[in-house]
Amino acid sequence: MIKTKEDLINTYIKNDFGELRDLYLSKCYEFGFSVNKACYSTASPLIFTKGLVELCGNTDHATNVEYIDKKYGKMKKFTLEDLKPNPSPRTRATYEKVTEDFFFLKGEFERGELYYLGDEGSYYVCNTIVNLALAMESDICYRKVETPMDWKEILMEILPEGWGVSIVDCSAFDQISIDELYNKEQAKVLAEGILKSIEESGEG
Numbered sequence: 460m461i462k463t464k465e466d467l468i469n470t471y472i473k474n475d476f477g478e479l480r481d482l483y484l485s486k487c488y489e490f491g492f493s494v495n496k497a498c499y500s501t502a503s504p505l506i507f508t509k510g511l512v513e514l515c516g517n518t519d520h521a522t523n524v525e526y527i528d529k530k531y532g533k534m535k536k537f538t539l540e541d542l543k544p545n546p547s548p549r550t551r552a553t554y555e556k557v558t559e560d561f562f563f564l565k566g567e568f569e570r571g572e573l574y575y576l577g578d579e580g581s582y583y584v585c586n587t588i589v590n591l592a593l594a595m596e597s598d599i600c601y602r603k604v605e606t607p608m609d610w611k612e613i614l615m616e617i618l619p620e621g622w623g624v625s626i627v628d629c630s631a632f633d634q635i636s637i638d639e640l641y642n643k644e645q646a647k648v649l650a651e652g653i654l655k656s657i658e659e660s661g662e663g
Contacts, residue, residue, distance in 0.1 A: 464490040471507035482542040492517040554601040614656035
């Protein structure tokens with residue numbers, strides 16, 4: 460993952476004339492590199508970034524890796540996986556009771572992060588000081604906590620209801636139970652769901 464300008468220096472991509480090229484050049488612009496505009500239309504198989512600013516800028520195009528390795532030093536190859544942002548982890552919302560003193564809640568209140576519990580069991584934002592004061596007085600003031608879901612919880616959200624898949628209710632086992640019969644298409648959906656849930660949870 461690219462976090463700093465230095466992460467892009469001495470890197471290259473195989474020019475796909477589309478998404479990878481555009482993402483790479485966008486990153487170069489984002490970090491302030493001088494980009495040779497011909498990179499958007501070149502038929503050259505490689506696009507690379509160097510630390511030196513030359514006539515054609517930091518980011519330029521080339522025909523082979525051996526040439527740029529020899530001239531600028533060893534180059535690292537980037538792929539789409541390196542450039543695409545990581546998806547945000549899927550979370551589930553829970554609410555925890557606020558126990559701090561009223562006067563320590565100013566920041567959370569201003570950011571809209573405090574809630575009160577309604578009679579029907581729903582949570583509502585404390586959008587006025589009066590709401591907050593009443594919630595604190597009645598001991599019904601809560602803050603929302605977003606907890607990352609594990610792969611089993613994500614799978615339960617992905618799969619249709621009634622598919623015979625359940626979480627093994629034991630903290631010692633990171634397992635699911637499958638109790639139904641599936642045809643080829645259903646098995647494909649199940650397999651894709653399992654792989655996607657593991658990927659989204661970051662546990663792969």
